[in-house]
Amino acid sequence: MxxxxxxxxxxxAVTLLASVSIADEKDFLKATILTDEALLTAMAEAPAxxxxxxPMTHVESAEGRLGIGVVHRPLIAAGGPIGGIRxxxxxxxxxxxxxxxxxxxxxxxxxxxELPADxxxxxxLVGPSDTGVIVEVEHSQVIGTGDIxxxxxxxxxxxxxxxxxxxxxxxxxxxxxxxxxx
Numbered sequence: 001m002x003x004x005x006x007x008x009x010x011x012x013a014v015t016l017l018a019s020v021s022i023a024d025e026k027d028f029l030k031a032t033i034l035t036d037e038a039l040l041t042a043m044a045e046a047p048a049x050x051x052x053x054x055p056m057t058h059v060e061s062a063e064g065r066l067g068i069g070v071v072h073r074p075l076i077a078a079g080g081p082i083g084g085i086r087x088x089x090x091x092x093x094x095x096x097x098x099x100x101x102x103x104x105x106x107x108x109x110x111x112x113x114e115l116p117a118d119x120x121x122x123x124x125l126v127g128p129s130d131t132g133v134i135v136e137v138e139h140s141q142v143i144g145t146g147d148i149x150x151x152x153x154x155x156x157x158x159x160x161x162x163x164x165x166x167x168x169x170x171x172x173x174x175x176x177x178x179x180x181x182x
Contacts, residue, residue, distance in 0.1 A: 028060055028061050028062050032057060032059050034056055034057065034068055038056065039056070039070060039097065039169055040097075042054050042056060042070040043070055043072065043097055043098065043167045046070065046072035046167065047072070048072070048074060048165065049074055050074060051071070051072070051073050051074070052070075052071065052072040053069055053070075053071045053121075053125055053170075054069055054070045054071075055067060055068075055069045055124055055125055055182050056068045056069050056070060056182075057182050058172075058174070058179055058180065058181045058182045059181070060177075060181070063173070063175060064173065064174050064175035064176060064177055065174040065177050065178075065179060065181065066171065066172070066173060066174070067125070067170075067171070067172040067174060067179060067182070068169065068170070068171055068172075069125065069169070069170050069172070070097070070167065070168070070169055070170070071094075071167065071168055071170050072165065072166070072167045073099075073101070073159060073162055073165065073166050073167075074162065074165055075162050075163070075164075075165060076101065076159055076160075076161055076162040077161065078102075078160060078161040081133050082104055082133060082134040082135075082137070082158050082159070082160045083131065083132075083133065083134075083158050084104075084106070084109050084131065084132055084133065084134040084156040084157060084158035085126070085129055085130070085131050085156065085157065085158065086109060086129060086130055086131075086132075086154060086155065086156040086157070087126045087127060087128070087129045087151075087153055087154075088127065088128040088129060088130075088153065088154065089127045089128055089153055089174070089175070089176050089178055090126055090127045090129075090153050090172050090173060090174050090178075090179075091150070091151060091152050091153045091172075091173045092126075092150075092151040092170050092171065092172050092173070093148065093149070093150050093151075093170070093171040093173075094143075094147075094148065094149040094151070094168040094169070094170050095146075095147070095148050095168060095169045096143055096144055096145050096146060096147045096148075096149075096166065096167075096168045097145065097167045097168055097169055098145055098164075098165075098166070098167045099144065099145065099162070099164040099165045099166030099167055100142060100143065100144035100145070100162075100163055100164045100166060101142070101143065101159045101161055101162035101163060101164070101166045102140055102141070102142050102143075102159060102160045102161045102162075102163075103140070103141055103142075103143050103149060103157065103158075103159055104134055104137045104139065104140045104141075104157070104158055104159070104160045105134075105137075105138055105139045105151070105155050105156065105157045106134045106135075106136050106137055106138045106139075106155075106156045106157075107138060107154075107155065107156065108134075108135075108136055108156065109130070109131075109132030109133060109134055109135075109156045110132055110133050110135050111132045111133045112130045112131070112132040113130060113131050113132065114128075114129075114130045115128070115129045115130060115131065122178075123179065123180055124179060124180055124182070125172070125179065126172065126179070127174060127176070127178040127179050128178065132156070134156055134157075134158050137160070140160065143166075144164075149168075
């Protein structure tokens with residue numbers, strides 16, 4: 001009798017898990033559309049005098065969570081220290097909507113500061129990350145309207161100069177589902 005109950009319990013548990021997996025899989029099978037108007041509105045509403053990172057949506061997918069946001073950065077004069085950020089678990093894809101600047105990347109930074117694990121930036125935007133100063137520039141490229149940039153997880157990135165306020169749509173790939181759904 002005890003074995004029958006254990007087997008029955010196991011069958012019920014497996015059936016429930018299977019139905020949850022199937023339901024979860026089906027939840028991934030829907031399109032999410034962000035209109036050009038919504039992106040342009042976010043761009044227009046970004047404060048011009050500071051960095052602004054506005055999350056638009058985060059959705060589930062079979063590969064993890066995917067987030068889309070709009071980032072605005074004000075002018076930066078050339079010649080100063082290059083502030084950088086490195087996301088430990090998330091890759092990013094940018095599409096420049098307006099403006100131009102010189103994007104730099106490096107495998108290393110100095111003066112590293114881990115972002116607070118319970119802070120807004122980590123929990124709602126980029127997951128575990130650190131900031132610092134990029135000293136050893138490994139790649140430098142001017143980017144502008146229409147350009148697409150792919151930043152792999154673990155690569156420090158920042159701007160050495162922004163000659164025209166830059167705004168870009170960002171797609172964030174969160175394979176470990178570390179960022180909250182929006």
